Amino acid sequence: MSGVVLNKIVKKYGALQVVHGIDLKIDPKEFVVLVGPSGCGKSTTLRMIAGLESITAGTLAVDDRVMNKVAPKDRDVAMVFQNYALYPHLNVADNIAFGLKIRKVPKAEIRQSVQEVAEILGLTDYLARRPSDLSGGQRQRVAMGRAIVRHPKVFLFDEPLSNLDAKLRTQMRAEIKRLHKRLGVTSIYVTHDQVEAMTLADRIVVMNEGRIEQIGTPMELFNNPANRFVAGFIGSPPMNQLHGFLEADDAGPVAQIGRLKVRLPKSEVLENQNGKPVVLGIRPEHVTVDEVPGSFPIRINLDLVETLGSEALLHTDLDGMTFVARVETLGEISHLSGVDTLHVKPDLLKLFDAETGRSLSVDARTGT
Amino acid sequence: MNWNLYSRGDKFFAIVVSILIGMFTVATLYPFIYIAALSFSSGFAAQAGKVVLTPIDATLEAYGYILKDPQFWVSYRNTFIYTIGGTVMSLAFIIPGAYALSRPQLKGRRFFNLFIAFTMWFNAGLIPFFLNMRDLNLLDSMFGIILAFAVNAFNVILLRNFFEAIPKSFEEAARMDGANDFQVLWKVFVPLSKPAIATITLFCIVSRWNGFFWAMVLLQSEDKIPLQVFLRHTISNLSDDDEFAIVQTAAGFSAETVTAAIIVCSIIPVLIVYPFIQKYFEKGILLGGVKE
Numbered sequence: 001m002s003g004v005v006l007n008k009i010v011k012k013y014g015a016l017q018v019v020h021g022i023d024l025k026i027d028p029k030e031f032v033v034l035v036g037p038s039g040c041g042k043s044t045t046l047r048m049i050a051g052l053e054s055i056t057a058g059t060l061a062v063d064d065r066v067m068n069k070v071a072p073k074d075r076d077v078a079m080v081f082q083n084y085a086l087y088p089h090l091n092v093a094d095n096i097a098f099g100l101k102i103r104k105v106p107k108a109e110i111r112q113s114v115q116e117v118a119e120i121l122g123l124t125d126y127l128a129r130r131p132s133d134l135s136g137g138q139r140q141r142v143a144m145g146r147a148i149v150r151h152p153k154v155f156l157f158d159e160p161l162s163n164l165d166a167k168l169r170t171q172m173r174a175e176i177k178r179l180h181k182r183l184g185v186t187s188i189y190v191t192h193d194q195v196e197a198m199t200l201a202d203r204i205v206v207m208n209e210g211r212i213e214q215i216g217t218p219m220e221l222f223n224n225p226a227n228r229f230v231a232g233f234i235g236s237p238p239m240n241q242l243h244g245f246l247e248a249d250d251a252g253p254v255a256q257i258g259r260l261k262v263r264l265p266k267s268e269v270l271e272n273q274n275g276k277p278v279v280l281g282i283r284p285e286h287v288t289v290d291e292v293p294g295s296f297p298i299r300i301n302l303d304l305v306e307t308l309g310s311e312a313l314l315h316t317d318l319d320g321m322t323f324v325a326r327v328e329t330l331g332e333i334s335h336l337s338g339v340d341t342l343h344v345k346p347d348l349l350k351l352f353d354a355e356t357g358r359s360l361s362v363d364a365r366t367g368t
Numbered sequence: 369m370n371w372n373l374y375s376r377g378d379k380f381f382a383i384v385v386s387i388l389i390g391m392f393t394v395a396t397l398y399p400f401i402y403i404a405a406l407s408f409s410s411g412f413a414a415q416a417g418k419v420v421l422t423p424i425d426a427t428l429e430a431y432g433y434i435l436k437d438p439q440f441w442v443s444y445r446n447t448f449i450y451t452i453g454g455t456v457m458s459l460a461f462i463i464p465g466a467y468a469l470s471r472p473q474l475k476g477r478r479f480f481n482l483f484i485a486f487t488m489w490f491n492a493g494l495i496p497f498f499l500n501m502r503d504l505n506l507l508d509s510m511f512g513i514i515l516a517f518a519v520n521a522f523n524v525i526l527l528r529n530f531f532e533a534i535p536k537s538f539e540e541a542a543r544m545d546g547a548n549d550f551q552v553l554w555k556v557f558v559p560l561s562k563p564a565i566a567t568i569t570l571f572c573i574v575s576r577w578n579g580f581f582w583a584m585v586l587l588q589s590e591d592k593i594p595l596q597v598f599l600r601h602t603i604s605n606l607s608d609d610d611e612f613a614i615v616q617t618a619a620g621f622s623a624e625t626v627t628a629a630i631i632v633c634s635i636i637p638v639l640i641v642y643p644f645i646q647k648y649f650e651k652g653i654l655l656g657g658v659k660e
Contacts, residue, residue, distance in 0.1 A: 052540050073546035085541035089559040099545030102555075146545070 002064050003028045003186055004154060005051065009058035011044050011210075018044055020210040021058065027189065031180050033189045034216055035197040036207035036233070043158055045207070049188060050079050050156050062153060064255075064300045078147035083163065084139045086131040086146075093118075093127040096145040103150075119143045120179070137168045144176075155180075157189040161196065173199055194234050195310065198222070206230050222283075223348075228357040231281050231350060235325045237313060239281045243354060246276045255280050255351065258319025260298055264351065278360065281350030284313070287325035288343045289336065295343035298323075305336050312336055315343040407431070407629040409622075411622030434602075434633070442591055443598035444633070450513055450583070450594050451576040457518040458572045463565065465519065466527035467553045488521045492587070501586055508588045517582065520575075523568040530564035531557055532642075544570035566648030570641075577638055599630045 004026040011019035019041040026032045034042040047053040049060060051072030060067045067075050079100075086095050093114050094101075121141040131139055140160060147155055161169045161289070177200055180187055192195055198218045206213040206221065206229070214226040215236045218234075223229035231239040244257035246264075248249045253270040255262040257280050264270060280324045288295065300316035300323060312333055314325040325342050351360040384548065405423045406414055413424035432449065434440050468474055469481055492500070498507075506512025534557060542552045581597035589594050593601070606623035 050540075050544060072540075072543045073548075077544070079541070079544050081537045081541060083535065083537055085535070085537035087538065087541075087556060098542070098555075102542075102546040102551060114630075150545075278493075292416070 002061075003030065004108075005059075005061045006045070006049075007059045007061070009045065009048060009060060010056045011041070011048060011053065012056040018210050019048075019058075022210075022212055023204060024212065024215070028186055029184045031177075031187045031189065031200060031202045033191060033201035033203075033207045034207055035191055036213075037192060039209075040207040041210040042192075042207050045157050045360040046079075046158055046188060046190045047133040049154070050077055051075050052079075054110060075154075076152050077154040077156055078150055078152040079158065080140075080143045080160045082159040084131070084143040086139055086142055088131055091128050091130055092123060092134070092142050092145075095131065095142055096123075098205050099146065099150050107304065107351055113149050114145075115272050117149045120148065120182070121145050127225065130231065136164050138171060138327065140164065140172055141175075144179065148179075153186065155185050157187065159191055160189075162191070162193070169196075176200060176220045195236060198234070204234070206233055224359070225281070225350065226359055228279060228281075228352045231352070231359075235283060235285075237284050237326065239283050240323050241352070242280045242282065242318065242321050242323070244278060244280060246270060246273045246278055248274055258321070260319070262296070262346070262349065277354035279352040279354050279357075281352060282323075282344055283348060284324045284326035286345045286348040287323075288345075289339055291343050292345065294347070295345050297343055299340060300342055302337070302339050304332050305333060307333055314342070316342070344353060384418055392607065403628045403631050407625055407632045409625060410620050411625055412620075414622045414624040414628075426622075427620050429621040430629040431633075433621055433626055434629050439590060439598060440595075440630070440633075443593050443595045445579060446510070446592060447595040447634075448637075449510060450579060451573055453510075453514045454517065454576040454579075455569060455572040457514050458520065458523070459565070459569065461519045462523050462527060462568060463558065464553065466524050467531055467557060469524065469528045470531035481525075484521050488525075498585060507586055508592065509586075510592055513579075513583060513586060516586075517576075517579070521569070523571055527561065527564050527568055532562050534560055563648045566645050570645050570648070573641065574638065577634075595630075595634050599627070602630060603627050 004024075006022050006024040009019060009022045009024075010017065020042075022045060024032075034045060036042050044053060048055050049067075051070065055068050058113055062077070063270070087098065090098065096114045097110045100113060105113075114127070115124075118127055121144060123138070123141055123145060126134060126138060126142075131142065134142065143160065160176075161172050164172060165223060170357060173196060176189075189196075189200060189297075201218055203215060203217055204221055205215050208229050213233075214221060214230045216224075221230055221234045225239070226239060232241065242257045244255050244260075244262075247254045247256050247261075248270075251263065252266045253264040253273070255264055255278055262280060291297070298318060300314075300318050302314060302316050304315040306313040306315065307329065310329060310331075311326055312329045314327060314336065316323045316325065323342075327336070329336070352358065353360055374382070401421060402419070405421060406419050408423035408426050408428070410425035410427050410429070411421045413419055418424045465484075469477065469484065471477070474480070491497070501507055501512060503518060504512070506516065516660055538556050538560065539552050542556045547555060549648060579594060580600070583594050584597050584600065587597065603623070606626060
């Protein structure tokens, strides 16, 4: 069992190249989420795995079998579509059974499989209904039922929750996660919603302009983004990125961000780089209103307070740059209106090369 | 309708529209009423031009005359054969053809679409078509009539547009489920296209039922002609037949009333079928006009 392997996969539409040589290995039973902005190539990649798009170059293998020229029906993969794609003229049972009927599975077996799937998904009472008589969540479950019933090697999800309202999306997210735990089938999930990616994935693949920016567990991406794009994409609100340049004094390198000086740890990477433009990354969550041991203060002008309940977002101005902090409210926000100083935990700072966007903060977890 | 909510201009517009609709309705309905009234009137009344709206000297003599004519029943049967056979044949060609033309993966799709559309404006003409049918040994052939007019470009394009508007994900989902092209068409596209297919079915039925010109040109045998050609033969025969003129006067019918009776008989099946597919027809005539 060697899962799904993408080796230098390329997709071109005429002269337009939309996927640029992707390498990705997905282990059996793993839940991998492809995430990125619209047009980054994530859905195209998924559709190439499904067989709905041809592969221009590179190889795709599922369990060591090269699938480039194999028809979608023979790949043993099932897909859940963004718009569900339920057949409106068939009831729920017939929708779920469609693939089995096409494959000429005996009727008794089909009936039993449909019943089992309906029980797993809580659809037993709706089997005789048409899709038009179901709610969005129920339709989504039917779409998943249609995928599950065939016991495929791989599940593909193409933004399956994007048509649902926020509350239902949260609920269905948990159901998908539960289902994956129960069935243990390799799953590849495409979304542009980083919250979905963070909550569902064993590993996340961040894509941008047809390339993979970074692959890692949700916490790896959150804590150690490989570049400014990942830092800006993972996390809500995104990481603050403050532009400045490197300096050095007797004690070592310093990042000069406007009036703010941030002491950086000594590192070979930062030696002899005086004047180099850099970007300092500070997660909104790593900022506090009150001083904590080891933190350093930053002076800000408070612009706006957004209340989320237990937390609040402080939109501030730091030397002309926008700076957002996510702070606890403890059920009260009146004390936030006069805030002019925030405190940053230095060990969680990130440093990026302003020109290449790459992370410089392999060991930049100290210093003020 | 609360007239107080309307401006004077709106009221005037509504009145003008109502008058125009009324005139159109009368213009459409009156020929039907007149023909029906004529068919139930006596030959004297018809010849004297007394029939306007209702039957004069009501009689069923004209119907009695045509229903006793074995040729009437032969041509009636033939019309049913041409209508049912022709419609089935048309659907058998049009549905797969429209599906193929709607698929982006069809090589030369643009060319084939243009090729089909071309026939809407240009065709070979009467003589070349006749010669073609002769060379194919399809003259005076019932199968020839059914086959020769099986594909209508307008219907193909109508259904192709409907297929194109069906979301791509239905086809993709069916393919992932293991369906081949044939199964995608019959198990997904055809059930989803019922209104469009009902519409072209109605178009085919009406055009086959009323088919006259080519049947007259291509068929010679009396036992193969459809009702419309029989009607034409009857009209020309009865008007030239002096002997008939004497018989008719005594029997209480005339060439006019017999013709009217045949027309009424030929309309009845369409009148029976139409209400059942009217809802699809109304949807269907808007097809292709609006893309959702």
